[in-house]
Amino acid sequence: MVRVVNDARILARALADPASIAGLDAEGWTALLAMARAEQLIGTLAMRVDGVAMPAAVKAILDDARDAAEQGRRAALWEAEMARRALAAVDCPVVLLKGTAFVAAGLSAGQGRSIGDLDILVPRESIDTVEAALLAAGWEWVKPDPYDDAYYRRWMHELPPLIHRERDRMIDVHHTILPLTARITPNPVALIDGSVALENGLRTLSPNGMLIHAAAHLFADGDLAGGLRNLWDIRCLVEEFGTDGLAADARRHGLSAQVARSLRIVDTLFGAGEATGIDRLYVRRVTARDGWGGPTRPVTRLAFYIRSHWLRMPPAMLARHLWTKFRKT
Amino acid sequence: MPDALYRGPPEDGLLIAPLDAFTAVYHRASGITHLLTEPAPQILAMLQEGSLSLGALLDRLERDYDLADGTREALAARLDELIEAGLVARL
Amino acid sequence: MRHAFSVRIGPVGFRIGSDWRAPIAALKTLYRDYPGPRDGVADFTVRLFARRPWRRFVRPSVEIGGDYMLPEAAPLPLSQGLLAAEMAMNLQMALGARRYLLLHASAVERDGRAVLMTGISGAGKSTLATLLAAKGWRFMGDEFALLDPATGLVHAFPRLISLKNEGIAAAEAAWPAARMGPLMRATPKGDIRHMVPDARAIAAMDTPATPALLVFPRYGFAAETRPVPPAEAFIRMTQASTNYVGLGEAGFRGLTGLIAQVPSVAIDYPDGTSAIAQVEALWSAL
Numbered sequence: 001m002v003r004v005v006n007d008a009r010i011l012a013r014a015l016a017d018p019a020s021i022a023g024l025d026a027e028g029w030t031a032l033l034a035m036a037r038a039e040q041l042i043g044t045l046a047m048r049v050d051g052v053a054m055p056a057a058v059k060a061i062l063d064d065a066r067d068a069a070e071q072g073r074r075a076a077l078w079e080a081e082m083a084r085r086a087l088a089a090v091d092c093p094v095v096l097l098k099g100t101a102f103v104a105a106g107l108s109a110g111q112g113r114s115i116g117d118l119d120i121l122v123p124r125e126s127i128d129t130v131e132a133a134l135l136a137a138g139w140e141w142v143k144p145d146p147y148d149d150a151y152y153r154r155w156m157h158e159l160p161p162l163i164h165r166e167r168d169r170m171i172d173v174h175h176t177i178l179p180l181t182a183r184i185t186p187n188p189v190a191l192i193d194g195s196v197a198l199e200n201g202l203r204t205l206s207p208n209g210m211l212i213h214a215a216a217h218l219f220a221d222g223d224l225a226g227g228l229r230n231l232w233d234i235r236c237l238v239e240e241f242g243t244d245g246l247a248a249d250a251r252r253h254g255l256s257a258q259v260a261r262s263l264r265i266v267d268t269l270f271g272a273g274e275a276t277g278i279d280r281l282y283v284r285r286v287t288a289r290d291g292w293g294g295p296t297r298p299v300t301r302l303a304f305y306i307r308s309h310w311l312r313m314p315p316a317m318l319a320r321h322l323w324t325k326f327r328k329t
Numbered sequence: 330m331p332d333a334l335y336r337g338p339p340e341d342g343l344l345i346a347p348l349d350a351f352t353a354v355y356h357r358a359s360g361i362t363h364l365l366t367e368p369a370p371q372i373l374a375m376l377q378e379g380s381l382s383l384g385a386l387l388d389r390l391e392r393d394y395d396l397a398d399g400t401r402e403a404l405a406a407r408l409d410e411l412i413e414a415g416l417v418a419r420l
Numbered sequence: 421m422r423h424a425f426s427v428r429i430g431p432v433g434f435r436i437g438s439d440w441r442a443p444i445a446a447l448k449t450l451y452r453d454y455p456g457p458r459d460g461v462a463d464f465t466v467r468l469f470a471r472r473p474w475r476r477f478v479r480p481s482v483e484i485g486g487d488y489m490l491p492e493a494a495p496l497p498l499s500q501g502l503l504a505a506e507m508a509m510n511l512q513m514a515l516g517a518r519r520y521l522l523l524h525a526s527a528v529e530r531d532g533r534a535v536l537m538t539g540i541s542g543a544g545k546s547t548l549a550t551l552l553a554a555k556g557w558r559f560m561g562d563e564f565a566l567l568d569p570a571t572g573l574v575h576a577f578p579r580l581i582s583l584k585n586e587g588i589a590a591a592e593a594a595w596p597a598a599r600m601g602p603l604m605r606a607t608p609k610g611d612i613r614h615m616v617p618d619a620r621a622i623a624a625m626d627t628p629a630t631p632a633l634l635v636f637p638r639y640g641f642a643a644e645t646r647p648v649p650p651a652e653a654f655i656r657m658t659q660a661s662t663n664y665v666g667l668g669e670a671g672f673r674g675l676t677g678l679i680a681q682v683p684s685v686a687i688d689y690p691d692g693t694s695a696i697a698q699v700e701a702l703w704s705a706l
Contacts, residue, residue, distance in 0.1 A: 026459060055460075055461060056459060057461040060519070068666065071668050293467070293487060294421075
């Protein structure tokens, strides 16, 4: 069966309905794999299509992807464990975020997921103690530039990046989930209060908390690079936990529109929904990938990149920030 | 005042390959490969049977491995290195 | 992508796409005797692309991309498009290979057993492999040797041989009838010329071998041979392998197994003739 491949909707379909890709030809499989790799979704794809008839060469590639995801899972959980040991003496909740949280809690969103740095959320009042404990346990700053550092500390939602000197892995320590300069200000205290304890004492956000964080990260912070993976996370969370009380929680954090939009787009990409209005632009953006794994739709991409900076910083601040950076270069 | 206890990886938590003066150790939980010299492999072997205090560890090392020049300070320093490497935790 | 080519080198299939015809034409010519990817599905995709549409024509510069990319990678001029393709393929292997432990080593085989030669750029592993192959050894690869952690066997990866600087003349002298790519001067790695492995190497690419000798060559010194202690060999091999860490337990078992079963020897050599004699002497003494 020949299928014309012009964007990543074919990848979304394959994830949502694995049986639908039985009968894909060599060219179709090649394109699907390239897209999946480009979107950091090949481990997820491997888990989802396990058991579907496929050429031996494809099975070998997907088996490798599963192994790689398993290796990544192990490394991510180890980073979390080392952070736990370093922060054991600090008397504050340590909440895992994103991919590490999914695998630590054994969620379906974690299956086959590629995981990058360790992200944790701690109360703002504990941030200095947490920083000191991490530095004492072998983490060090990535960038020593004082301006960037001052900007970061004052305005961003996280410490400047830290990397462990032996293991060479990064940790991002957040005290809220969006930059303080962003136009939306979610309530980190409520998120931490609603968090759930794991067996080892680390915590994750509640299911609604994870959904709200994913939507915030996707729509109110980013330029939507990696959007397809984040939308799949949301789809998995909804499948596993449902949406009870989600609208009310989202309202409390000022993220009603973002959460609602993410659910609509999840339904469009992975369900039976049809996007309308602005949603269609978002769908275009997150599926802007060709059969070679390359980015497409440059105008749409640029529009979202500009938008993401506009969201992070009010215009006057953005101008000052860019001016100062310009003066230094 | 009771000594702190030191805990190592569980029985199947390590793969061990002696090379020469160095031993290559693969730590399954972390996926990290360590190259260790005496007495670190012996310390890890002792701890596999259960957590031990500094004093108990020193006694067993002297008795079982004939590591005669051990002192509490030297052993504590080796244990700190193993803690930083993630192989040992102080309870 | 406008122009495309697919090829299998040993167990690894590649799909290479390009905004320009020339690099693809060069690959098609030089790899003409190689098979295609298994089941028509490549393991890795490579893209040679122009950063902006007009850069296809104005001061054309080839960006290297694919399944795995390095954000800081500098582009190459179109005249070095073949080099860009080879570097891109290396990058996919270095960052993405999982089925085999990737050893940064050349390899030649005799009677089912292999010599692996490992070292930094300039140590001479490509040239040595080429010279030994001219003396009757079967050429397995000049850049990567693929170690199967489950079996301990080494698999061939006979891509185009990347000859640099003085190595070019030495290889041309040893293989006067070999098919060669264009001579590329003043690349980031010096003068480079690619040589197509001989027909025997291509025909035997799917036949693995048992590693029997691990050599650490060093070019430009008086001839000397000395054993390398196991721990040192182990450390040097982990540094020489881009996927040792990613392979986890399998990598550990594969590499410690290799070091335990195979003698490691450092060779200092003043010229190719001397090196060949030293390797042959070590081989006879096994």
